[in-house]
C-alpha cells in the first residue's frame with residue numbers, strides 16, 4: 001500500500017460529517033448528490049456558529065474589537081483560499097456568491113471592457129447553464145457571437161474543432177474544468193496553451209474540480225478561475241473568482257455600493273483597489289469564515305490523499321452499475337471524476353430518484369443544468385450519483401441495490 | 412416506510428405507466444397543447460377532439476416519467492366522452508387532491524383518480540401529476556403557449 005492510502009482514514013472522515021448520521025425514510029443516509037452540494041464537516045458548522053454566537057460584526061467598517069475580529073477571520077479566509085489555489089496575490093481572490101456569480105462578473109466586467117460587436121466567446125457543448133447564459137446575455141448586449149466546441153459520444157471535447165474555432169475574433173475561452181453531468185476532466189492545460197498562443201485569455205469553471213484534485217492557478221496559467229464554496233464542504237452563498245490582476249485592473253467594477261469605493265462625492269467617485277472594487281456591500285461574512293475553515297479542512301486532509309479512495313469507489317460503482325441490464329452510463333471519458341450519470345430503458349430518471357430515496361439514497365435526477373448535454377444524447381434527463389471523500393463501497397452497494405429494486409418495480 | 416395509502420408507486424400507477432391508455436397522437440384533433448416540466452424533463456402532448464362541447468377523443472404522448480404518464484392515462488380514461496364542464500370540475504378536484512393544504516376528506520373525485528393522493532408526500536413530484544391536466548386545460552382553452560411548471564416549483 002502506498003503511503004498516501006495509509007494516511008486516508010475513511011472512518012475519521014465520515015465522523016467529521018454530522019449529516020451522514022441522519023436517517024432518511026428509515027434508512028441511514030447514503031448521500032450521492034455531492035455534485036449539487038457537499039455535506040459540511042463539523043468544524044465548518046462550528047466556525048459559522050462561532051461567528052454568529054461570539055463575533056458578530058460587519059467587516060472593514062469598525063474599529064471596535066468585534067469588528068476587528070470578524071475582519072481578521074474573514075480576510076484570513078481569503079489568505080487560505082489564496083494558498084489553496086496558489087494565487088500569486090491576495091488581491092486576485094474575489095469573493096462572490098458562487099460560481100454563477102463569478103462567471104457573471106467576468107461576463108459583465110471583462111465583456112464591457114474587452115468585447116465588441118462581431119467578437120467571439122468560445123465555450124463548449126458541456127457547459128453548465130451558468131457558463132452559457134451570461135455569455136448569451138453579453139452577446140445580446142454587445143453583439144458578440146457565442147461559439148461552441150462539441151464533444152464526442154464518450155463526453156470528450158473535440159480539441160481539433162476547438163483549434164479551428166479559435167481565431168483573431170476570439171476574446172475569451174470559457175470552459176468547464178470538470179463536467180457536472182458527465183464527469184469528464186477536460187484537458188484544460190492544452191486548451192490554455194492553445195488559447196494563449198493566440199493571446200486569448202481562459203476562464204475555468206472549476207465548480208466540480210476544486211473538491212476533487214489540487215488546483216494551482218500559476219501552474220495552470222489560467223486567467224480566471226471560478227468555484228463555489230458549497231461544493232467544497234463550505235457554506236452556501238459563497239464563491240470565489242480568481243483573476244489575474246492584469247485583467248482585473250482593467251475591468252470596470254461589477255456592482256456599485258459600499259466597500260467598493262475609495263471616496264464618493266456627487267461629482268466623482270473613486271473606486272477601491274482590488275479585490276474590493278468587485279465586492280460591493282456587506283458580504284456573506286459568516287459564510288466566508290466557514291469557507292476558510294472548509295479549505296483548511298481540505299488542506300489538512302490533502303486532496304491528493306483522497307484520490308486513490310475516490311478512484312476506487314468510482315471504478316467499483318461503474319462496474320457494479322454496468323452489471324444491471326438496461327443501464328446505460330452517460331459520460332465515459334478516459335479521464336473522469338467520481339460522477340456517474342446513467343439512464344435505464346424502463347425507468348425514467350425522475351421515478352428512479354424518488355424510488356432510491358425511499359431506500360435512503362440521495363441522487364440527482366434531471367438535466368443537471370446542462371440541457372445541451374442531454375440534447376447531444378437525445379435524452380431529457382439522467383440520474384446522477386456523484387461521490388465525495390466520505391463515500392464508501394458500502395454506499396455503492398446500497399445505491400446499486402436501490403437501483404435494482406426500482407427497476408424490479410417496473411418489470 | 413410510507414403508509415400504503417399514501418404510497419406513490421401503487422400498482423395502478425405502475426401499470427398505467429407501462430401500458431398507458433389513449434397513448435399516441437390524434438389525427439383529427441380539434442385541440443392540442445404541449446406541456447413541459449424543465450425540472451425533470453417531462454414533455455407531453457395532449458390531443459382532444461371536442462364536438463358539441465364534449466370530449467370525443469382524448470389522447471396524449473410524449474417522453475415523461477411514470478407518474479406523469481399514469482396521470483395522463485387515467486385522466487384521458489376518466490374524461491373522454493365527458494363535457495368540457497365536467498373536465499373543468501374534475502381538474503379543480505384533482506388540484507385539490509394533490510394540495511396538502513386541502514383536507515383529503517373534502518376532496519370529491521372519481522376513485523380511479525384518488526390514487527394520486529399519495530403524491531402529497533412528494534412535493535417535488537406534484538408537477539409530474541399535474542402537468543397533463545394543466546396542459547389539457549390549455550389545449551381546451553386554445554392556449555398555444557407551452558405549459559411549463561417551472562415557476563411554481
Ligand SMILES: Cc1ncc(COP(=O)(O)O)c(C=O)c1O
Pocket residue numbers: 035036097098099100101128130131176178179180205207208228369
Ligand atoms: C460545473 C458547474 N458550473 C457551475 C455551477 C453553478 O454553481 P453555483 O450554483 O454554486 O453558482 C455548478 C453547480 O451546479 C456546476 O456544477
